[in-house]
Amino acid sequence: xxxxxxxxxxxxxxxxxxxxxxxxxxxxxxxxxxxxxxxxxxxxxxxxxxxxxxxxxxxxxxxxxxxxxxxxxxxxxxxxxxxxxxxxxxxxxxxxxxxxxxxxxxxxxxxxxxxxxxxxxxxxxxxxxxxxxxxxxxxxxxxxxxxxxxxxxxxxxxxxxxxxxxxxxxxxxxxxxxxxxxxxxxxxxxxxxxxxxxxxxxxxxxxxxxxxxxxxxxxxxxxxxxxxxxxxxxxxxxxxxxxxxxxxxxxxxxxxxxxxxxxxxxxxxxxxxxxxxxxxxxxxxxxxxxxxxxxxxxxxxxxxxxxxxxxxxxxxxxxxxxxxxxxxxxxxxxxxxxxxxxxxxxxxxxxxxxxxxxxxxxxxxxxxxxxxxxxxxxxxxxxxxxxxxxxxxxxxxxxxxxxxxxxxxxxxxxxxxxxxxxxxxxxxxxxxxxxxxxxxxxxxxxxxxxxxxxxxxxxxxxxxxxxxxxxxxxxxxxxxx
Numbered sequence: 289x290x291x292x293x294x295x296x297x298x299x300x301x302x303x304x305x306x307x308x309x310x311x312x313x314x315x316x317x318x319x320x321x322x323x324x325x326x327x328x329x330x331x332x333x334x335x336x337x338x339x340x341x342x343x344x345x346x347x348x349x350x351x352x353x354x355x356x357x358x359x360x361x362x363x364x365x366x367x368x369x370x371x372x373x374x375x376x377x378x379x380x381x382x383x384x385x386x387x388x389x390x391x392x393x394x395x396x397x398x399x400x401x402x403x404x405x406x407x408x409x410x411x412x413x414x415x416x417x418x419x420x421x422x423x424x425x426x427x428x429x430x431x432x433x434x435x436x437x438x439x440x441x442x443x444x445x446x447x448x449x450x451x452x453x454x455x456x457x458x459x460x461x462x463x464x465x466x467x468x469x470x471x472x473x474x475x476x477x478x479x480x481x482x483x484x485x486x487x488x489x490x491x492x493x494x495x496x497x498x499x500x501x502x503x504x505x506x507x508x509x510x511x512x513x514x515x516x517x518x519x520x521x522x523x524x525x526x527x528x529x530x531x532x533x534x535x536x537x538x539x540x541x542x543x544x545x546x547x548x549x550x551x552x553x554x555x556x557x558x559x560x561x562x563x564x565x566x567x568x569x570x571x572x573x574x575x576x577x578x579x580x581x582x583x584x585x586x587x588x589x590x591x592x593x594x595x596x597x598x599x600x601x602x603x604x605x606x607x608x609x610x611x612x613x614x615x616x617x618x619x620x621x622x623x624x625x626x627x628x629x630x631x632x633x634x635x636x637x638x639x640x641x642x643x644x645x646x647x648x649x650x651x652x653x654x655x656x657x658x659x660x661x662x663x664x665x666x667x668x669x670x671x672x673x674x675x676x677x678x679x680x681x682x683x684x685x686x687x688x689x690x691x692x693x694x695x696x697x698x699x700x701x702x703x704x705x706x707x708x709x710x711x712x713x714x715x716x717x718x719x720x721x722x723x724x725x726x727x728x729x730x731x732x733x734x735x736x737x738x739x740x741x742x743x744x745x746x747x748x749x750x751x752x753x754x755x756x757x758x759x760x761x762x763x764x765x766x767x768x769x
Contacts, residue, residue, distance in 0.1 A: 303363070307355045314351025318344035427455070427562055428569045435573055441465075441581040445474035448570045449546060453477070455562040456532060456555060458548035464488055465536075465544040465578050468500050478549065490545075499533040500542040505563055506533045509552050529553075534563060536571035543575040590664040592642060593649035598671070601663020602724075605673040608661065609724040612675070612716060620682030621727045622672035623735040624652070624689075624711040627743045629668035632705070640700045641668075644707050648693055655689045671728065679715040679748060680762035686711050686746050687757050694744065708744035710735060719751045 321343045326334035333339055431451045438444050449463040460478025462485065464471035471488045479485070490497045499506040509530045529552035536544035546567070555563070588600035596604065605621065612619040626632075626648060633641040645668065652662045652672060661673035674682050690709055698705040712734025714727050721727040730749045737754040738747040748755045 303359070306358065307352075310351035310355040310358075311348055312351070313354075314347035314349065315344060316347070317350070318347025321347070427451070428565055431566060431569060441577045442474055444573065444577045448566075448574060449475040449477065452534060452546050452563065452566050452570070453548055455566060456548060456550050456559050458532065458550045461546060461548040463544060463546050465574055468497070468542050471545060495531075495533060496545065496547075499535050500545060503535050503537045503540070503542070505535070505560075505567075507531070507550075507555065508533070534567055536567050536574055538571040538575045543571055543578070590649075593645055593664050595649050595653060595670075596661065596663035598663055598665050601661060601665070601671055601673075604661045604663075605671065605728075606724045608673055608675050609716065609721075609727065616717075617676055618678040618715055618717065619727075620674040620677045620679065620713055620715040621724075621731040622674065622682065622686055622711055622713050623665070623728065623731040624648075624670040624672060624686070624709055625735055625739070626668040627708045627710055627739075636700055636705070640698075640705070643698055643700065644705070647696060647698060648707065648709065651692050651696060652689055655685065655692060677715070679713070679718050679750065680760060682713050682715055683746060683748055683757055683760055684762060686713060690744070690746060710738040710743045711746040712736070712738055712749065713746060714749040719749055 319340075322334045322340050325331040325339075331339075431448070434447045434451070435444060438447060445463045445465065449461055452458075453461045460476075462476040462479060463474055465474050466472050468490050471490060473485050473487070476485070488496075490500050495506060495508055507530055530550055532546075532548040532550050532555075534546040534548065535542050536546065588596055590597040595601075609619055611617070626644060629641065629644065632644055645664075648670065649662070649664065652670060656662060656672065656674065659675045660677075661671075661675075663671050665671040672686070674685060677685065690711060694706065694708050696707070698707060712731045714721070714730035714734060716727055719727060719730045721730065730751075734747040734749040734754055737749075738745050741747060741756060746757045748757070748760060
């Protein structure tokens with residue numbers, strides 16, 4: 289069904305009306321001239337039929353000539369404007385292939401200092417505005433196309449940071465997500481990955497708190513030897529020409545912040561519009577990604593201990609095991625069990641048992657790296673994955689955990705409760721496991737060996753048998769880098 293308006297149906301024609309008006313004007317002049325000639329010029333034959341007919345014909349010819357002159361001059365200029373409009377309309381419909389030289393093709397030369405010139409200039413202004421809007425739409429469409437390929441929050445954040453940084457030619461930057469109370473680093477480039485940057489309290493940094501509250505993009509140029517810099521940003525001694533703070537606002541609240549290091553030049557109008565378009569599009573997307581991650585984390589976390597549950601722990605260990613086998617790197621799996629845990633529950637109650645489980649989980653987390661994995665495997669059992677840890681390093685780490693738990697007494701009902709653990713370790717490629725489950729089975733065998741040796745100790749499965757920690761010739765430090 290064609291929804292375009294019917295051309296020429298029930299519409300007046302300005303050109304036709306102009307022709308009629310010009311002919312009517314010529315006819316009027318032709319009829320007025322004979323009396324004028326008789327009274328003013330004293331022409332005796334001014335009222336003769338022949339003279340009157342000649343005057344009327346002359347008037348009509350002059351009117352038609354005026355009409356033709358208008359068509360030659362004014363209509364031609366209007367046709368040029370119409371051609372420009374048609375060109376813009378065609379490019380809008382073909383926006384996917386629109387190029388930067390379209391603006392030059394669409395704009396008109398302003399050659400007259402009258403209403404036609406004013407119309408041409410207004411048309412050019414409209415073309416500039418439309419082209420700018422289309423460019424902004426192209427930027428957001430490109431960002432959307434890139435974001436559609438990512439699900440993980442870190443990938444989403446890196447994509448956003450890259451696109452926003454490119455719009456102002458930033459040399460370095462970081463993207464934080466969260467609220468005005470606390471923000472977490474999700475992406476960065478051109479900056480050393482320092483642990484001090486992982487979290488940020490906006491209230492501790494004046495300019496950052498200001499921009500998050502106002503929701504406005506702020507640029508801080510180099511002033512006073514950067515006296516404000518070390519006090520109000522998390523970048524330490526990093527000293528670019530200027531810092532650009534781009535708050536990401538969704539539903540009138542801050543959900544993120546992009547911090548960019550750029551030159552001292554002021555942002556031009558195009559950069560300002562691009563920044564605002566990208567941040568408006570990115571903010572809700574980032575907010576949804578953070579929410580999705582929180583929901584995923586809730587599904588992955590054991591509610592009591594605060595570490596991964598078995599399902600997600602196994603998934604994570606399988607991923608690390610696959611990576612280790614591809615790159616020929618070592619990885620250690622550890623099965624860890626709380627000694628005589630049933631006695632805690634039977635003697636002091638399940639609440640005491642919960643406290644014990646929490647303490648053990650916290651101690652494990654405190655003594656492993658962020659790259660490592662720990663999960664509650666079931667009941668009082670824990671599974672730990674140590675990436676890049678060989679057999680000796682794995683034994684040292686778990687021995688350190690065992691000693692920390694043993695020395696961490698729990699006060700319950702006025703009594704000091706001592707908790708001990710038994711642990712079994714299996715390391716790839718010392719243990720020739722083809723799948724992750726085989727490595728866990730080998731670690732479980734070592735755990736039962738530790739219990740058989742009297743508990744409160746660790747045992748290593750070296751692929752041929754079980755060894756106590758005391759039988760290993762190793763140092764007492766984690767040699768991983």
